[in-house]
Every structure is written in structure tokens, then in C-alpha cells.
Amino acid sequence: MMNSTSRPISSSYAETTNVVMPNDTNTQGNLFGGRLLQWLDISCAISAHRHCKQVVVTVAVNHVGFDRPIKLGDFVTIHSHVSRAFGSSMEVWSDVSVEDQQTGEKIPCNSAIYTFVAVDHEGRPVQVPDAVPGNATEQERYNGALRRRQLRLILSGKMKPEEATELKALFQPAS
Numbered sequence: 001m002m003n004s005t006s007r008p009i010s011s012s013y014a015e016t017t018n019v020v021m022p023n024d025t026n027t028q029g030n031l032f033g034g035r036l037l038q039w040l041d042i043s044c045a046i047s048a049h050r051h052c053k054q055v056v057v058t059v060a061v062n063h064v065g066f067d068r069p070i071k072l073g074d075f076v077t078i079h080s081h082v083s084r085a086f087g088s089s090m091e092v093w094s095d096v097s098v099e100d101q102q103t104g105e106k107i108p109c110n111s112a113i114y115t116f117v118a119v120d121h122e123g124r125p126v127q128v129p130d131a132v133p134g135n136a137t138e139q140e141r142y143n144g145a146l147r148r149r150q151l152r153l154i155l156s157g158k159m160k161p162e163e164a165t166e167l168k169a170l171f172q173p174a175s
């Protein structure tokens with residue numbers, strides 16, 4: 001439900017398209033992973049900023065899968081959106097596709113999850129509005145975001161495993 005400190009997830013939507021040029025490729029002639037990470041970082045930052053209207057910084061790259069090679073000359077489109085906002089941090093989800101240049105069909109390639117933090121002019125974290133899901137995909141990603149947050153905070157040493165109640169519930173169903 002929306003309130004004065006919440007925004008619909010749809011207001012964070014960002015779409016970017018890049019063409020894979022020769023200096024974006026590895027020795028196999030495929031897009032190299034580091035360039036895709038850069039494009040993802042920019043797209044996710046736009047989404048995070050659209051959500052909170054503050055300066056944002058990348059605090060973690062949580063998941064990137066490279067499910068299929070992306071070729072020289074491909075049109076690479078990234079759709080990003082905030083999947084959930086917490087205190088000052090936001091989980092941002094990206095879906096990557098390439099375009100069949102004969103038919104225009106969009107072929108899914110991979111997805112990625114980044115975490116951003118909103119900061120003030122001195123780089124200190126500031127509160128962000130809640131993100132409110134509006135469709136089934138947004139709701140599913142929103143629902144899973146809390147346990148992903150707990151997992152990444154455990155992995156970065158910022159949370160004790162015993163505090164990760166949402167995550168533990170996955171393995172200990174209520175009796």
C-alpha cells in the first residue's frame with residue numbers, strides 16, 4: 001500500500017541500449033563481462049536514483065549470471081528497476097536481452113542484482129522511500145529481497161547468521 005514515504009516500483013524503471021563495439025569484446029569476439037557490469041551499474045544507478053531522488057552509490061554487486069554469449073554488433077538492452085527499498089539501501093534488479101536484428105525479437109540473456117545506498121553531500125547514508133510492487137514479477141522479486149539482503153549482509157560480515165530470521169525460515173518450515 002502507498003503512503004507519503006513510498007513510491008511505486010514502476011517509477012524506478014530504466015531502459016538502456018548499447019551496441020557491442022570491437023573495444024567491448026574479449027578474444028572470442030564476445031562482449032566481455034566487465035563491460036556488461038559497467039552498463040548494468042549505470043542502468044541500476046539510474047533506477048535507484050529515480051526511486052529516491054538522491055545521490056546513490058553502488059555498495060554491492062550481488063548476482064550476475066552470464067547465461068549466453070553476447071556477440072560483436074549485438075544490440076544489448078537492459079531493463080532495471082528497484083525491487084525493494086530498506087533503510088538507506090535499495091536492491092536493484094536488471095534484465096538483459098539482445099535483439100534479433102531481422103525480427104526485432106528480444107532474447108533474454110541474463111539478469112543481475114545490485115545494491116545501492118542513497119547518500120547526502122558528505123557521503124553519509126540517508127533514508128529512502130519504500131518501494132511498492134505493482135505487478136506479479138515486481139511482487140515476487142520484492143518478496144525474495146529480504147532474504148537476499150540477509151544473505152549478502154552475512155557474506156559481508158555485517159549480520160550474524162542467527163539474526164537472519166527470514167533466511168532461516170526457508171530451511172526451518174513452521175511446524
Ligand SMILES: CC(C)(COP(=O)(O)OP(=O)(O)OC[C@H]1O[C@@H](n2cnc3c(N)ncnc32)[C@H](O)[C@@H]1OP(=O)(O)O)[C@@H](O)C(=O)NCCC(=O)NCCS
Pocket residue numbers: 057058059060086087088089090115117119123124125152153156158
Ligand atoms: C555505501 C556506504 C556509504 C555505506 O556506509 P556504511 O558506513 O557501511 O553505512 P551503514 O553501515 O549505515 O550501511 C548503510 C546501508 O548500506 C547497507 N550495506 C552496507 N554494506 C553492505 C553490503 N556489503 N552489501 C549490502 N548492503 C550493504 C547497510 O545494510 C545499510 O542499509 P540499510 O540502511 O538499508 O539498512 C559506504 O560503504 C561507501 O561509501 N562505500 C563506497 C561506495 C562507492 O564508492 N561505490 C562505488 C564503487 S567503487
